[in-house]
Structures are given as structure tokens and as C-alpha cells.
Amino acid sequence: MKWLDHLEEWIITFLMGGATTIIFVAVVHRYLAGMPIPGVQDWLLGFNFSWAQELCIIMFVWMAKFGAAYGVRTGIHVGVDVLINRLDEKTRGRFILFGLCAGALFTGTVAALGANFIWGNGAHHAYLTLIGADVGDVPEGPTTPDLEWPTWMVYSAIPLGSSLMCFRFLQVAVNFLRTGMLPTHDHGHVEGIEDAKLPLDADGFNLPDNLHARDLVRESIGEPRKGERQ
Secondary structure (H helix, E strand, C coil): CHHHHCHHHHHHHHHHHHHHHHHHHHHHHHHHHCCCCCCHHHHHHCCCCCCHHHHHHHHHHHHHHHHHHHHHHHCCCCCCCCCHHHCCHHHHHHHHHHHHHHHHHHHHHHHHHHHHHHHHHHHHHHHHHHCCCCCCCCCCCCECCCCCCEHHHHHCHHHHHHHHHHHHHHHHHHHHHHHCCCCCCCCCCCCCCCCCCCCCCCCHHHCCCCHHHHHHHHHHCCCCCCCCCC
């Protein structure tokens, strides 16, 4: 199940790339359609992008839900651990496990409530229609204003994202029990870029960049600028 280790990245990348592309195309279309270019203006006005804003909002909501699960897996979420880190190792471990299990319980509850909500908001009707059963008085559910999509499909981000977040909490808890390690994230590190390290004998005053700042440092310690005599 290695694909599950990067599920959030794939979903977030697809949603972010798609939303950015849609916004760019909609803005360019709106700008060019307002220019009185014979033939081109009429052709552009034939395209309807009124749905773009609504779709981008939906995509960003889904991105946020799955991004929260990604945050649990990678340790990005902010936590106040000043007091816990002052405890002895055994007590600290118990508090950490309690917090992880509490997170799993909360997100699991949200996932269950969300699933129950979308079931009564149109998912039940869609399921009965899919299997060819009699829908009876089961409500079809509302749709979105512009795209006219069933809202239960949009709200599915709640049970799906919360379920994945619950799984990640349990995954981190199991890993902590096995290794005693928690996922950590260095906010100063950029993926794909190695951190440059200066040699131990490097002279900071002879570096080729930021020459002005180097001269200011020389002046502050009483040394002459480079090229100046004592």
C-alpha cells in the first residue's frame, strides 16, 4: 500500500493545479472578452465561465480537508508541547498517545456525522437510483447554483477527508508505540533543494554575494572596507 503514503500529495497537487489553471483561464477570458476585437470578441463571449468561481471554491475546500490529513502525517500541525516536553519520558508518551487517540476519535466522529449528513442530503437517492431500486419518498437533495452538481457530492469532502485524517492519527499513534518517534516538519526546508553547507574554514568576508552588507560588517568591527588602506 505504498500508494497510500502519498495519497494526499497526489490529491492536493491535482486540485491545486486544476484550480490555478481554471482561475487563470477565466481571468484571461474575462479580460480578452472585454476588448472590442472583431470576430474574436464574439467568439470568446460564446464561452461561459460563470461556473469557474464555484468550482474553484469546491476544489479549495477539498484541498483543505485532505491537506489536514497530510498535516497529521507529516507533523505540520501546530501543537503546544512546552509542558509535555518537561515531563519524564514515560508520562510524556502517555500524553502524546492520549492526544493522538483524541484526534482520531474527533475526526472519526466528524467523518461519521458527515457521512450521515450526505446520506440524507441526496446520497441515499443516488444510491437507490444507481442500483435501480424504487426511490419512494427519498429526497433527491439540492444542487449547486452554477454547476448544478448534487451537493452531497461536494460535501463528501467532510467524511472522506476526516476519515483519512482519522487513519493518519491512528497511523502516527501506532508508529509512536513502535519507535517512540513522531513525524516532524522543518518549515525552513524546501523539498528538492539541498541545504548548502559552508566549509569549516570559509571566510564570511570573502563571499562573493551581498558585498554591501559585508562592508557594513567590516565597518562595525573597525576594519577598513575591502580595497581601502589602514
